[in-house]
Amino acid sequence: MKSNRTVACAAVVVLSGLAIGAEGVFADAEADASIVRGLAREVIQNSPAVGGIQNRAPIDRSGLVPTDRRYEILSNYVSPAFFARASDGEIESLAALATSDAYNDAPPPAWCYAPGTDPEFVNAMEAIIHDVNPIAFQQIGRWDGTALSPASTAQGEPAIVTYSFIPDGTNIPSEDFGLPGGSSALFAWLDGIYGDTETWQDLFHETFEEWGELIGVTYVYEPNDDGTPTSGLPGQVGVRGDVRIGAYPFSSNNNGGTLAYNNFPQNGDMIFDAFDNFFDNVSSNSRRLRNTIAHEHGHGLGMLHVCPADGTKLMEPAIDTGFAGPQIDDILNGQRHYGDVFEPNDSLATAAPLATIGGEFELTAPFVSIDDNSDSDFYRLDVLVPSEVTVRIAPAAAAYSQGPQSFFCFSGSFTDYNVVHDLRLTVLGPTGATLASVDDTGLGGAEELTHSITTPGAYTVAVEGGSANSIQLYGFTVSATPTGPVPCNGADLVAPIGELDIADVVEFLRAFGDGQPSVDYAAPFGEFDISDVVEFLRLFGAGCP
Structure with a gap:
């Protein structure tokens, strides 16, 4: 019996403005x-x-x-x-x-x-x-180990997934549902449609990046693939991706029927029906191909089909081109498995760097989540000047019908996914002490807190949920208004604000050593190197007006 179950996808298509049956x-x-x-x-x-x-x-x-x-x-x-x-x-x-x-x-x-x-x-x-097998699923097991991330089966933890394109001629074994297998012709097929390799590979890169902007999965393109048969060996850095992408003509139903199929974790390989004329239509930035990629990779993340088939969810059994990419239900599904883009940020020690506040400021994050009854989210604010800071959180899902795939796929259970957790909001000081907290509205309600910060430093915003072992999608907005002098430039890090002196140099060295975002001045961002030092010296040398 195969350990890697396969999802085959071939879809009745609902085009934007057209219903095709x-x-x-x-x-x-x-x-x-x-x-x-x-x-x-x-x-x-x-x-x-x-x-x-x-x-x-x-x-x-x-x-x-x-x-x-x-x-x-x-x-x-x-x-x-x-x-x-x-x-x-x-x-x-x-x-x-x-x-x-x-x-x-x-x-x-x-x-x-x-x-x-x-x-x-x-x-x-x-x-x-x-x-x-009459048992219906909406979610199956997640990745519990990839080429670049350690083994972990913990629900809500992030993962790093690599992907590669298998060379033409790679053997794709037959599957248990009648597809005969064959030699991959991915490059020959898509080069023929797009005229070059870079154009269509960019569509795959963009689709993986879109998933990565919505859930706690980081995607890394693996440019190498050793051409071993698919559905076999795991990903290996420099050798092959965790997810391997190929295509061959499904001789049983080319130009109709099955468009692609995808393995579940721990495999994730994605195989297309090469030369199927469904993909010849490249309108709307190749939405047919991109939505098929996104849908199939949903299976590769551990997602199954969902009903009703009403054109609102990427993971419905039918490929739909009336929208682009993952929708609310798909985001909930993915974040339940892998958390949101800020994970891991479940404690004060692992608080996600959110912003550096040195003047008028506003930041909005629309899709983050409390993914179960043990999850808490911590965000760090580096406040450089006395400021009045306002934080607002609000449920960001929707109320709709959703359920496992059924024979008809006409219905599901109606649920309001905005009333899962009673969200609580807390602001913590540099020592971790609670400065302010609010929990006024109950299930489905927004919470807002305004706090006056008089002493610059690292502050933390904590969001907590309730006892429900389910996911609550929410969005938050952080805004700040200075209540004192504003730094004259990015090198004006500490008091006296409005002047550049040795105190700013000392603070830069401290922040640089701690890897704080406030001194990550220059590319490559996320790294602290000589380019940041050079930019600080330039700003310091420019002086205050």
Whole structure:
């Protein structure tokens, strides 16, 4: 039995302003939603009866029943008419999944379907999936060790994930759901569409960067890939990525059906259907390709499909081009697994450097979170001048229906994700003593605190939640107004403010040695080197007006 479960994705596509189903194209997705649902009902009413699934009429078995043994395997799922018209690839995919034992105690493939896919094939595949393993998931295990980050299975901890592009000719083994495997043709395929390698690789870089701006995963491009078969060896620095990206023609259903599939952690390899004409459309900055990359990598992070399929979530079974990239539900899913971009910041000692305040100031962070009942968030403010500081936090999710993938994917449980934790806000002084705290509003409410800081130093803002073992997305705004003299330039670090003297030099050396953001003057930012010293000396030499 394979240890790396695979998610295959091939999606019914809902284009912005267009609803595309198996039966045709509708000019207005909203106006014709009832037509789409009607078509879906027609498909369901003509689908096979499967254990646990109700309200489906029996298949019309009139006419000649094929003698092919594969029909014996599939006779509970497909009609003789479908069996006669289906391609060998479709029959092989259905039969392989129906007879596989690889998913007896693991999630089966999660499929989405391309425009024009035969509706009976769609229903047969979903029915088989339901019968093989009816347990639905929205989240599976996360990465617990990569090439650049130590092993950790702790929910809410950040990770570093590397990725690489496998060279053409790399062997991609067959999968348990009927895809035959083959030699990768990723470069030949996408170079043919974009004219060069850099253009399409930038689309992958941008998509990984977008995930990295929303959740606690840092992505590192690994330029090397040794061409070993996919779904095998783990990532290794200088050799191959944790996530390896390839493509070959899915001979069973090229130009329709499966667009791509993706392994779950601890693998994460992403394989596309090379030369599938779905990806030839490069409008809206190649949104078809980018949303497929983002969706597939969602599986590679440990996410499963989510319902209802209403065009609001990246991880719905259907690829949707009405929006770009991860949406609120996807951010919640990712941050529940890996925390937000400031993690690890669960204590005073690990407080995330947030800002240096030396004058009028405002900063907003829209998507951070308390990811469970043990999480607290600490943020450090380096205050250089006496200031009145205001901090405001507010829930930043939404109320909507969400649930595991079902046969119909028409509904989920309605939940208000803004009323998960009662957020509390505290300001701590340089010694860690509590200076001010507020918890006035209860579940779903915003909290705001204003505190006057008279002594420059390192202050900390702490955000805490309640007892719910679930995630609360929130946003915060920090603003400051000086109540005393304002530094004349970046080298004016300590009193007397408005003058540059030996006290500023001493403070620079102290802050430089501690690696404080207030003296990270020059690129490369995040590193403290001779360029920062040179910039401090330039500012100091310029003097105050």
